[in-house]
Amino acid sequence: MFSIPEWTWEFHGHRCPFMPIGYRMGTLMLKTLAAPKAQDHEYFIESELGSGHPQTCLMDGLQAVTGCTYGKLMMERMNYGKLAATLWTPGNGSVRIAIRPEFSDKLGKYEFFDYRKKGVEPSKIPEPVRLEVINVVLNATDEEMFTVKKLPNYEYKRMKGSFNKAKCEGCGEYVFERYVRMKDGKLFCIPCSGY
Amino acid sequence: MFSIPEWTWEFHGHRCPFMPIGYRMGTLMLKTLAAPKAQDHEYFIESELGSGHPQTCLMDGLQAVTGCTYGKLMMERMNYGKLAATLWTPGNGSVRIAIRPEFSDKLGKYEFFDYRKKGVEPSKIPEPVRLEVINVVLNATDEEMFTVKKLPNYEYKRMKGSFNKAKCEGCGEYVFERYVRMKDGKLFCIPCSGY
Numbered sequence: 001m002f003s004i005p006e007w008t009w010e011f012h013g014h015r016c017p018f019m020p021i022g023y024r025m026g027t028l029m030l031k032t033l034a035a036p037k038a039q040d041h042e043y044f045i046e047s048e049l050g051s052g053h054p055q056t057c058l059m060d061g062l063q064a065v066t067g068c069t070y071g072k073l074m075m076e077r078m079n080y081g082k083l084a085a086t087l088w089t090p091g092n093g094s095v096r097i098a099i100r101p102e103f104s105d106k107l108g109k110y111e112f113f114d115y116r117k118k119g120v121e122p123s124k125i126p127e128p129v130r131l132e133v134i135n136v137v138l139n140a141t142d143e144e145m146f147t148v149k150k151l152p153n154y155e156y157k158r159m160k161g162s163f164n165k166a167k168c169e170g171c172g173e174y175v176f177e178r179y180v181r182m183k184d185g186k187l188f189c190i191p192c193s194g195y
Numbered sequence: 196m197f198s199i200p201e202w203t204w205e206f207h208g209h210r211c212p213f214m215p216i217g218y219r220m221g222t223l224m225l226k227t228l229a230a231p232k233a234q235d236h237e238y239f240i241e242s243e244l245g246s247g248h249p250q251t252c253l254m255d256g257l258q259a260v261t262g263c264t265y266g267k268l269m270m271e272r273m274n275y276g277k278l279a280a281t282l283w284t285p286g287n288g289s290v291r292i293a294i295r296p297e298f299s300d301k302l303g304k305y306e307f308f309d310y311r312k313k314g315v316e317p318s319k320i321p322e323p324v325r326l327e328v329i330n331v332v333l334n335a336t337d338e339e340m341f342t343v344k345k346l347p348n349y350e351y352k353r354m355k356g357s358f359n360k361a362k363c364e365g366c367g368e369y370v371f372e373r374y375v376r377m378k379d380g381k382l383f384c385i386p387c388s389g390y
Contacts, residue, residue, distance in 0.1 A: 010200075060266030083369065176249075179248075179277070
């Protein structure tokens with residue numbers, strides 16, 4: 001049985017099947033590329049998930065295991081509404097991993113999803129119902145869950161960063177230069193500029 | 196001295212001053228609104244940070260302490276390039292917290308930032324240099340670091356979610372319905388549609 005660290009549940013906030021799916025997906029990404037967890041800003045994950053649909057929780061598992069956190073600007077959503085993501089590394093190549101439709105179908109039959117479709121939040125679903133489906137995730141093989149495709153020609157280029165900033169003439173708060181706006185000859189932040 | 200849980204460093208991947216600033220910012224948000232950490236999808240954080248500038252790491256501290264994770268779709272960047280964020284709760288109101296420019300100026304004088312401006316990644320900066328500035332963050336008062344403004348009229352409306360999905364006729368992968376596209380009378384995912 002696959003095991004995930006207790007702190008990842010604390011980070012995520014509730015026990016559900018998708019955080020561990022993401023944790024497993026990220027583990028397999030790193031293993032496939034023989035790459036360690038990112039400490040700094042080494043990698044990037046292009047997530048194919050979107051908004052307004054379930055199962056996005058898998059991105060929290062991905063953040064936790066790969067070190068590609070949203071705060072470090074190492075994960076963005078492409079808004080494709082698909083259960084897949086691509087990990088880019090500068091030296092070890094790139095890999096796309098997707099959840100197999102057959103595995104989605106299998107999971108969807110568990111009682112957990114009856115509750116979710118009725119709008120019951122994960123933490124309010126009876127624990128045995130949650131553990132049942134989480135155990136399916138932790139006991140599945142990688143082959144059963146995922147399709148894995150190495151992408152030898154995939155390129156990602158990080159935006160060039162800058163430490164320069166200006167104080168907004170409206171609110172007096174700092175704005176990093178990319179987002180400074182000029183109005184009536186003065187420098188403003190976007191909200192104060194009205195643009 | 197403020198103390199933050201060890202697992203938040205493990206999540207974040209390196210020790211830097213901004214993750215703990217975000218952790219403190221989120222702690223103060225919850226305290227100001229007398230709200231507990233979110234387990235499910237209760238709240239939302241509108242982050243005023245952007246890309247291509249430093250100090251975005253604070254969003255990881257915010258995720259960790261508030262439970263408003265990116266995976267649960269509870270945090271989005273407004274791309275204002277500002278060191279501020281607003282927490283919305285359905286029952287306890289909303290609050291915007293920003294880092295005081297004076298505190299940014301104070302922090303900016305520490306050696307840590309000399310390394311960062313030379314492009315040295317946080318994990319590669321000598322530990323005493325990092326601990327020095329982290330200790331400044333952990334020893335500062337809330338008043339010294341932050342401006343706090345309750346927003347009684349702030350409203351946030353979560354996108355209505357749907358569990359419906361279709362299998363893409365191109366790749367055979369599932370797509371959630373918001374993102375299904377039609378082409379030549381067939382249903383596709385966005386990449387396969389070519390749109």
